[in-house]
Amino acid sequence: MANTVIGSTLTIDGEITGSDALVVQGTIKGRIAVTENVFIENSARVEADMDAEAVEIGGAVTGNIQARGRVEIKADGRMIGDVKAPRILIADGALFKGNIDMDVGR
Amino acid sequence: MSESTSLIAAGTTVKGHISGREDLVLQGSLQGSLRLEGTVTIDSSGRADATIEVTRAIIHGIVVGSIVAADIIELSETARVRGDLTAPRVVVQDGATFSGLIDMGEIAVVKAPPSSRERPAVPASRPAPVAAPAPAPRFAPSPPPASRPIAAPVPVPVPVPVSEMAAADDDDEPELPDGAAKKQIAIKKKK
Numbered sequence: 001m002a003n004t005v006i007g008s009t010l011t012i013d014g015e016i017t018g019s020d021a022l023v024v025q026g027t028i029k030g031r032i033a034v035t036e037n038v039f040i041e042n043s044a045r046v047e048a049d050m051d052a053e054a055v056e057i058g059g060a061v062t063g064n065i066q067a068r069g070r071v072e073i074k075a076d077g078r079m080i081g082d083v084k085a086p087r088i089l090i091a092d093g094a095l096f097k098g099n100i101d102m103d104v105g106r
Numbered sequence: 107m108s109e110s111t112s113l114i115a116a117g118t119t120v121k122g123h124i125s126g127r128e129d130l131v132l133q134g135s136l137q138g139s140l141r142l143e144g145t146v147t148i149d150s151s152g153r154a155d156a157t158i159e160v161t162r163a164i165i166h167g168i169v170v171g172s173i174v175a176a177d178i179i180e181l182s183e184t185a186r187v188r189g190d191l192t193a194p195r196v197v198v199q200d201g202a203t204f205s206g207l208i209d210m211g212e213i214a215v216v217k218a219p220p221s222s223r224e225r226p227a228v229p230a231s232r233p234a235p236v237a238a239p240a241p242a243p244r245f246a247p248s249p250p251p252a253s254r255p256i257a258a259p260v261p262v263p264v265p266v267p268v269s270e271m272a273a274a275d276d277d278d279e280p281e282l283p284d285g286a287a288k289k290q291i292a293i294k295k296k297k
Contacts, residue, residue, distance in 0.1 A: 014122010
């Protein structure tokens with residue numbers, strides 16, 4: 001299945017839903033709800049609440065994340081918001097401000 | 107040309123406004139609006155219920171909404187489009203389904219002599235202002251029995267006594283029967 005790719009010059013103001021993996025290089029303001037993985041790349045700016053299978057953050061995110069799998073904030077990632085997921089990785093160099101809740105479903 | 111291409115895959119729906127300076131391929135669904143300096147390609151699986159403003163639009167799928175392109179709009183044989191198209195170049199291929207208005211901008215045409223007084227040149231494609239002067243009394247203050255058939259080629263469904271029409275002429279817009287006449291004339295002009 002093809003990934004949805006939001007390129008670096010694109011700005012989406014609204015809601016993205018679906019069953020494809022989502023690669024964000026541009027700007028998204030609003031809400032993301034997908035059943036697959038979300039990749040926030042270096043050039044990306046996301047101001048959105050996210051609901052996904054897993055989230056990988058290399059860019060800037062403001063918003064709350066809920067994932068059924070893993071949330072990874074990479075070294076270049078900057079994140080402000082709450083994370084709720086059973087597995088969370090924060091790399092050395094990453095910036096993060098918010099709550100973490102790993103206590104999912106227990 | 108744009109250096110990268112974005113893709114909204116078949117299982118994805120975007121609701122809201124998309125803008126940018128690159129190409130976009132829509133295989134999924136978009137509800138809202140799209141403004142792009144670049145080419146939007148709506149694949150056969152794609153559906154846009156949106157106002158689209160782009161450089162080029164290539165449509166294989168479904169669009170409900172107006173499309174404005176700076177360069178070209180192409181409807182392929184699988185396209186199903188309802189809405190108005192505005193672009194200097196518009197291509198509609200055999201098999202495409204389209205309902206709406208096409209405006210390619212100023213078109214130089216050898217001017218016909220201005221013989222008919224009740225058909226002023228149609229500058230815009232909007233029917234409303236054209237239809238307005240169609241009712242007879244404004245243009246032809248000549249005897250009403252003569253002017254009526256000329257002015258309203260489509261029979262007015264509810265016949266109005268001639269005296270009433272003449273009376274309405276003096277002060278303001280005539281009401282119901284003229285409204286009906288306007289609509290019918292507007293449709294006729296579109297053809």
